[in-house]
Amino acid sequence: MCAKLAVSEKVEVPGLVRNDPWLKPFEKEIIGRINRYEKRLGDINAEYGSLEGFTEAYKDLGLRFVEQKGVWVYREWAPEAYALNLIGDFNDWNRESHPLRKTEGGIWEIKLKEAELPENSRLKVHVRGRNGLHDRIPAYAHRVVQDAQTADFAMEAFRERPFEWTDGDFSAKKAKAEPIIYEAHIGMASEDGRVADFEDFRRDVLPRIASLGYNTIQLMAVMEHPYYGSFGYHVSNFFAVSSRFGTPDDFRRLVNEAHSLGIAIIIDLVHSHSVKNFAEGLNQFDGTEGQYFHPGGRGYHLAWDSMLFNYGKPEVLRFLLSNVRYWLEEYHLDGFRFDGVTSLLYFHHGDHISFDSYEKYFEDVDWDAITYLQLASTVAHQTNPDAIIIAEDMSGMPGLCRPVSEGGFGFDFRLAMGIPDYWIKMLKEKQDDDWRMGDIWHTLTNRRAGEAVIAYAESHDQAIVGDKTLAFWLMDKEMYTHMNKGSESLVIDRGVALHKMIRLISATLGGEGYLTFMGNEFGHPEWIDFPREGNNWSHHYARRQWSLARNPFLKYIWLDDFDKAMVALLKKYEVFEGGECRQLNVDEKNHVLIYERAGLVFAFNFHPERSVPDYEFWVPKNGAYKVVLSSDHSDFGGHNRVDTNLKYGVSVGSKLSLYLPNRTVVVLENEPLEV
Structure with a gap:
């Protein structure tokens, strides 16, 4: 059970300021973080009894089957809607036969007997609002499926049954102390030109990750998203496992087996924005712009073409914080990488901003977003004290990885995003003779004292369309002709040598944890390009060529074996705990x-x-x-x-x-x- 948190009456000089005198001019703003957090927490406690009660929305809203009564109950928050009707296979998509009744707090409800609604029926909710008539997918849908013929998404009448977990003895405590993270995308985890699924990953990739020694897997694109090529960053259904990868229980089996191998599982949590689609997403769900998102321009991310949440709205907070708790509880996950934190923090979203002075950390800041992140880290750590919470932030916002009580945000780590950018810049712009050791030292050690970071030489970002993997920047087209062990090439010799050195120095000098994207450990060639019209919907570059890694006649095996030795060294000597x-x-x-x-x-x-x-x-x-x-x-x-x-x-x-x-x-x- 989550403890009820007390609200402080007085805040002294925050620990964040005591630990960093350069923050003294911003003491008022940092105290404001604490006060706003305490005020919001007090309001939650007053209305819901505790933060635990507040984050149980996923148990109350959406569609669920009540075993004791033998009925389906569907509840939806749509305060400004004129009418809601449940439609689906069960009533031949009749938009009038099953109206919902509006109750308190803008919540609509309908109950159906078990016989009325067959399990696995496909459903939507027909919403009549100011923006007209629209068939929508319920906001709290736990199971969303796509029609193979029409590509249309719908909610499925999904009856949760107990899953036989066997991971009761697993703890992510060691992984949290020394995170060695294998970032992966389920869909591109096959060598075949197709979308892989959870079972493919569990059977073929999970044993490989375990053999390499990684203690944490960070999975991308787990939440349902309509466009596969978005890499999972345009989420439509926040409580649903992406059906293109399998069922909820398929995902549970993957998590359960990873735990049996001593590996923690975290996922990307995309709460910084949402897909703008009407058919699949939350946009204007009840007919108004301001239900989940800010109305007008403030609610739209121009660069990402997506919608921005209103973190100051209690119902939106409840939706997002319940989502944090849901994935930890229902899928036994061990944490999250919060995506797009810089965009979330600032009204300017970090676009074309250089955070080169303390003043810029405190300009154009969304205070409601800060409070949300503080509450999110609190919920995560209350739900699972060993949860690993990582921020994808390029600003370096002070306090991101410090306790909320100090004026921080409560994250455990942030990604050292400058390191992979530095290596790519070096390879693009400098000759080997021009590399400066002092620059390498400064770049890899330049981080805030007392705030832990995850270092990486490259992630998926470095290889998305238009760029190359680290290995390809080093060796380029020579990889097509000289990766056979019997073939001599000075280009390949240089590339193999530097690839090993860059990974090891990034891991041991760059932070308190390490991350690699799948395939980078053995120098996977080329780039990542998801199926799209521009490449004739090809999966050729949206897959991993695992056979290269263990082919005894190819040089990839050298890079792969070095990665295994490097990870073993990090673990044996507890390098990340070595100060x-x-x-x-x-x-x-x-x-x-x-x-x-x-x-x-x-x-x-x-x-x-x-x-x-x-x-x-x-x-x-x-x-x-x-x-x-x-x-x-x-x-x-x-x-x-x-x-x-x-x-x-x-x-x-x-x-x-x-x-x-x-x-x-x-x-x-x-x-x-x-x-």
Whole structure:
């Protein structure tokens, strides 16, 4: 049960300001965050008894079967509608035979006996409002299906039955402490040119992720969306699993099996906007612009061509917060990546804005959106204390990953979105000789103290239509002709070497967690392009070529095996729990960058040509240093220039001397000298 939260009468100087003196000029705004949160929480407690009561809307609204009474009950919030009628297969889509009755609070209701409404019937609600007559999909629909012939979506009379969960002993606590995330899209998880489903993923991809060692899977596009090519970001039905991937129980089986393998499952939560469609979505559901969204221009995202929620409206808050709780409870999920947080926070949506001063963090801010995010993180952590809550934010808003009590938002992590952008920029604009080690260090460590981030070298964003994967930027067309192990290519040699180094330095220097998009771990070539008119509705680039990864004759296997070794290193030495990195050496002449974290020494030589036979650098501890990972090992496509059996002894006040080949990273562990 969720505890009832007390409302503070007085707020002292917030912890956010105490921890960062540069926020002092904005103390009033930060106190305002706390006060508005407490005020909204107090209103919720007064009307609903608790936040738990407030977030039970999904149990009350929508269509449900009441076993004790043997009846279907359908309830819909549509305060400004003139009339609602339930239509479907069961009444030959008659728009007059089954009217709903309007009750208190703008809620309409109808009850039908079990015999009147056969299970699996397809349904809609016919709404008469100011905008005319429209057949709509109920807002709280738990099951939405698409007609194969007409492509028309409808709600299905779906009777929830108990699912036999076997994950009672699973906890996401370890994954939350050191998240190593495998981002994936169910539909493009097959090697075939088709839309894959939950069963495909559970059978074919889940074991692969487990073998690589990832402890968290972040799934995209799980909520129903009418246009497949939207990548799941134009959601229409927020309480429904996308039927193109399978049934609710298919998804539950996937989650249950992932838990049995020790893997947490989080999904993308798209509460920053909604599809504008009338037929499938919420737009003007009750006939007015302002039911779920802001009326007028404020309710429309020009760049995304989608609708924007009114977070200040209690019923909208209830809809969204109930949605947070629903996915955690009904599907045993372990958290969310909140999409589009920057857009949600600011009236300007972050478009063409450079957040280069503290003032810009507090200009043009949507206070209601801040309160919503604070409540959302509260609901998530009350529902599941180990929930992993990640913000996709490019602004760097102070407090995003600090407790609400300090004036923060309550998220656990935010994505370090600048890191993959940096690598692509480097590969596009700079020659290898021009790489600056100080710039790499600054970019990968430039984050707010006390606010955890998830680092990544690339995600799906880097490979969507018009751009390339990291591997393709490195190797391009040579991947078509020289990825056979027997084929020599300087381009491929460089690409393989840098791909390994970029991933490892991003993971170990860039944050408190790591993420990769499926296929990037083995250098998946080319780009991502979903079926659309412009490519003749082809699935060729909306799939993953898994056979490349484990083909013993291809070089992809080297990248794949290195990823497995890297993840094993991150877990064995608990790198993300090892605190901040300690810079040991920055050498621009030799392109060498060396640092220490979690007791390990990471020595990178990015020089395109220069190997240093006896590279000396200061280390924090005396003793013996042994190599625990070398990217130059032949198992990873290297040249075995580093003797991984050697131990390097260091006495007090001495430097470690190491052979450091070009385009190589060597990781060393300290152990006491034998007496």
